[in-house]
Amino acid sequence: MGKLFEEMFPEHESFIRNQHIFFVGSAPLDGEGHVNLSPKGHDVLRIFSPRQVGYLDLTGSGNETSAHLEENGRITLMFMAVQGPPMILRLYGKGRVILPGSVEWEELAPHFDLLPGARQIILVDIHAVKTSCGYSVPFYDYTGERETLQKWAAQKGEEGLHEYHQEKNMRSMDGLPTTLGRSMG
Template structure:
């Protein structure tokens, strides 16, 4: 059964924080690419402030799709799914705000989340939760505990098949130590696949005039609404040309109906 909530109930909040992975989905207003990304390390990066506000810490990566989409249209959806005995899928439909590591609010935000800054972090994504959806999750695979004793003897025990992967933290730590984080951001985080503006910090490093590019992006978004603008211009022209005549006709009809009613 599908259930909808206007905010995140306490039991779903606790359940979400117990999961090992969640996924983010975002898309541009125009373009061919819809982005979906897995996110782990919830204990270190994800925080729920209250039933309608959450945030997660976003590390540097080889793409900037989600941040570009949030800059453009603010739409972002998070999905959690259970891999244990009690199936469930939960989606958080949100609008997002990007708080870069260079933002003066960044240190205080990390502290309010109760987290610690880690090497390679590029931003915190603030989430305004608009709607919560849960569904059965019956089609999601079950993660079993497997007993390998028959193969390994006494050295084995029941184990889950996953654990937090330290690779990302090690990789980013190495990049930071070598002083290569800024060039990495410039190369990989300035534009999305569809050419949308990426991380403002990366663009600034490349010497871009941010204001001019931001205005240009805004103008392009307006022009993309071409059919709506054309229709609006047509309606405006029609009203200017015939609006007074139509209004006069309506008033005349109203007066005639009133006069006929009064006579009766």
């Protein structure tokens, strides 16, 4: 049922572009820390090549992905069809965090609609693409994006977000430093 590829083919890219949600998985190396799985909505993912994607990461209550990438770089992105023909697609790769103000941010940011609360770009170099059947994934109807996070971030403002990042986004729940923690510390 599952098939493994070294890079995305056009049909994989088309499938990814048609999904309204994807999931990001990461974990620390020690085997004792928490595995993180985060859902991502909005139009934040960009395909740069058959072996590279990036997504605009919005402020959240934690910053686990950043901490795990800082420690070991391992990341998996998962997409699944909840409408149309069944399929699950995973992108396995090495990721890194691109922060505002860096040269890479200036190069990559124009590819995104910079939503309120944007804190970093996660850039992923893909080493494997795996598809599987998705036969057990139920159907769901997409009715729109939630605007709660964007409204919250806009209300906080730049200074409020900076304070929030200092309070909530500098370390993972396991105490690992995030890229924000390294750059602001």
